[in-house]
Structure formats: C-alpha cells, structure tokens
Amino acid sequence: DSGVTQTPKHLITATGQRVTLRCSPRSGDLSVYWYQQSLDQGLQFLIQYYNGEERAKGNILERFSAQQFPDLHSELNLSSLELGDSALYFCASSWGLSNEQYFGPGTRLTVT
Amino acid sequence: AQTVTQSQPEMSVQEAETVTLSCTYDTSENNYYLFWYKQPPSRQMILVIRQEAYKQQNATENRFSVNFQKAAKSFSLKISDSQLGDTAMYFCAFTDNAGNMLTFGGGTRLMVKP
Secondary structure, X not given: OXXXXXXXXXXXEOOOOOEEEEEEOOOOOOEEEEEEEEOOOEXXXXXXXXXXXXXXXXXXXXXXXXXXXXXXXXXXXXXXXXXXXXXXXXXXXXXXXXXXXXXXXXEEEEXX | OOEEEOOOOEEEEEOOOOEEEOOEEEOOOOOXXXXXXXXXXXXXOEEEEEEEOOOOOOOXXXXXXXXXEOOOOEEEEEEOOOOHHHOXXXXXXXXXOOOOOOEEOOOEEEEEEO
C-alpha cells in the first residue's frame, strides 16, 4: 500500500458526460501528479500541483481540469467525455519537490 | 524534451534465473533521476528502485539492481532469483532535478515461468 488513495476505483459513464476523480496524497506529501494510462498512448503526465498551486502541465486536454485543495487532496475533472478518454487515471504524490513519486491504485474510466 | 526507450516489449525467464531489462534515455540534463516501476496484473504502479545520476554506484534493492551507464544513457534492471510474483509490466522512468513529471518508457512485459 503506497498510502495514496484514489476514488472511485471504477467509473462507467456515457459520452458527453462529466466526471470527477479524487486523490488523497500520502500524509505529508505536498506534490500531487496526475497521469493517464491508455493502451495506445502509454503513461502520460497530465498535470502537477504543489501545495495548492498548479506547477506543471503536460498533455492535458482543455476539457480536463484539476485542482488541489487546502487539505492537499486533489480532484481531476473530465468533461464532454469521448470514447478515447477511456483509460486508467493515476494520481501520484511526493514529499516537497523530491523525486520519488508514489502512485495510487488508479481509477479505471470507461466511456461508452 | 526527454525520451525514454524500452526496446524489449516482452521477455520471459525461468523461475530462479536472472533476467535483465533494458532502458535507454535521452536528455541534455546533467542531474536527473531514473526509476524502475513494476505494474503487476492488479495495475498498481510500484516503485522498484531509483538511481541518482550524480551517483556512480549502481543502486541495489534486494534481488533488484541496476546497471547505470551515464555516458551511454543506459539504465538496465537486473532481477536475480526471479520469482513468480515478479511477473508484471516494468516501466523505466526519468525525471529531472526539480521534482517534475515522470517520463515513462513504453514498458517491458516480463513473464516468469515455473
């Protein structure tokens, strides 16, 4: 158990809908990262937050947004969902700006 | 931009034997970190081992060790005394010195056979 929690574990929704994925980092970790793992794109970085502030953006679509709250949990919002958004979404956390990232169990999103 | 390449999509090894997974990367940075992550069928991403680029000594964690060749930009993972529980996807990953994103290779699927 990495200490990073993600909810829900599975999510099935229809095209055009909006969903929210939630992540709680390890106790004491200030950085939260979101990654998407799909069959054709592999593991891709989406976005990073550090202590409530957005720190880096990767290949995140405009339909996607995220935030980190004062208690350091983070939410990833996916809207106007398309079939191609079906993937495993991981949250990872690290202490400060250290380089070891610990991953949550992921949320499997299926868009039908 | 950094890139990470794993040239072996699939590998297999007999239980108790040793196997080496390859990884190469490209960067213009001098200080950086390299990792191997394991993803078993449960899909959980598990950190296996890490290597700091400024350290010449290769990292070791129990049965797992790396061969880090900075000049060649090579970072291979050796698994000794392979166990059935080592069956998984293995990802090589790179990050810079500033706590930024991980860049992953495409993965190597390892099957340990009894």
